[in-house]
Amino acid sequence: MNLDQLMVEIESWVDKVAAYQKIANEQNQLQVRTKGYATDFVTNVDVKSEEILIECIKNAYPEHSILTEERGSFTNDSDYLWVIDPIDGTTNFIHRFPISSISIALQHKGVTQAGMVYSPWLNMKFRATRQGGAYLNGKRIYVSHTSQLEKSLLATGFPGGGYSEYINLKYFNHMISQTAGIRRTGSAALDLCFVAASYFDGFWEFNLNDWDMCAGAxxxxxxxxxVKRLEVDEHSLTLCSNDRLYDILKESLLIQV
Known part of the structure; x- marks a missing residue:
C-alpha cells in the first residue's frame, strides 16, 4: 500500500467530515445525549461524522476492518484495521469551545501505519506515516528539546467517568509544582499532536481508548x-514526551504520592 497516496484519500475524507461539522455548528443542529454515565456525551454530529468516515472507508477498502468510538467494531478477516474518532473532545464541541479534532488511523497487523488528526476550528491538520515523518499543515514538525522538568509545559486529561478523574488527581497535584505549567485541552489526540509540534513537552493520561490516541501516538x-502505555494503579497510563525528558517525567510522575 502506498502510504502517501493513502494520506491523500484520508485527507479528502477528513475534509468532508470537517465541512459537515462546520455546517452543523453554524446552523445549531446539535442534539446531545449521554452514554454510559451522566457526563459521557455523544451528539448526532458525532454519529453522522462517524457514518461519513465508515462509508468512505467501506467504499475504498471494503475488505478492511473498522474500530469506531460510537459503533464499536466492524470486523473482517483482514490484517488492516481503521481506528476512528469522529469528534475527540465532544464536550468542547457541545460548548463550542474550539478545541476538538477528527482522528483517523490505519493499522496493519496491530502496527499503526498512517494517521491524521484535524482540528477544523484551529485550522490544524496533523499527519504522519510510519518512517515518513510528522507534519502540521504540510510542514515537518519535531518534538521539543526540553530536558528539565521545571522548564516543561505538560498536558493531561481528566475523563468524566468519575473514578478515572480521581485517579489522575493525585498525580496532577504531585506534578503541578514541578513544572512550568500543566494544561488540559480536552482532546487527547490533539495533546499528542501538540507534543509532536513542541507546543507541549509531555503528556500523560489514564485509560485512553485506541481511538483516542492511535493517530496522535x-x-x-x-x-x-x-509514546508508551504503562500499567499503574491497575489502570492504563499513556505517557508521551521527547527522548530527553521522558525518563525524568516518568520517574517523577510515578514516584510514590
Whole structure:
C-alpha cells in the first residue's frame, strides 16, 4: 500500500467530515445525549461524522476492518484495521469551545501505519506515516528539546467517568509544582499532536481508548517523541514526551504520592 497516496484519500475524507461539522455548528443542529454515565456525551454530529468516515472507508477498502468510538467494531478477516474518532473532545464541541479534532488511523497487523488528526476550528491538520515523518499543515514538525522538568509545559486529561478523574488527581497535584505549567485541552489526540509540534513537552493520561490516541501516538513518534502505555494503579497510563525528558517525567510522575 502506498502510504502517501493513502494520506491523500484520508485527507479528502477528513475534509468532508470537517465541512459537515462546520455546517452543523453554524446552523445549531446539535442534539446531545449521554452514554454510559451522566457526563459521557455523544451528539448526532458525532454519529453522522462517524457514518461519513465508515462509508468512505467501506467504499475504498471494503475488505478492511473498522474500530469506531460510537459503533464499536466492524470486523473482517483482514490484517488492516481503521481506528476512528469522529469528534475527540465532544464536550468542547457541545460548548463550542474550539478545541476538538477528527482522528483517523490505519493499522496493519496491530502496527499503526498512517494517521491524521484535524482540528477544523484551529485550522490544524496533523499527519504522519510510519518512517515518513510528522507534519502540521504540510510542514515537518519535531518534538521539543526540553530536558528539565521545571522548564516543561505538560498536558493531561481528566475523563468524566468519575473514578478515572480521581485517579489522575493525585498525580496532577504531585506534578503541578514541578513544572512550568500543566494544561488540559480536552482532546487527547490533539495533546499528542501538540507534543509532536513542541507546543507541549509531555503528556500523560489514564485509560485512553485506541481511538483516542492511535493517530496522535504515531504523529508524536514520527516527530521524534516516545509514546508508551504503562500499567499503574491497575489502570492504563499513556505517557508521551521527547527522548530527553521522558525518563525524568516518568520517574517523577510515578514516584510514590
Amino acid at each position: 504515531l504523529i508524536a513518534e514520527e516527530a521524534g517523541g516516545i
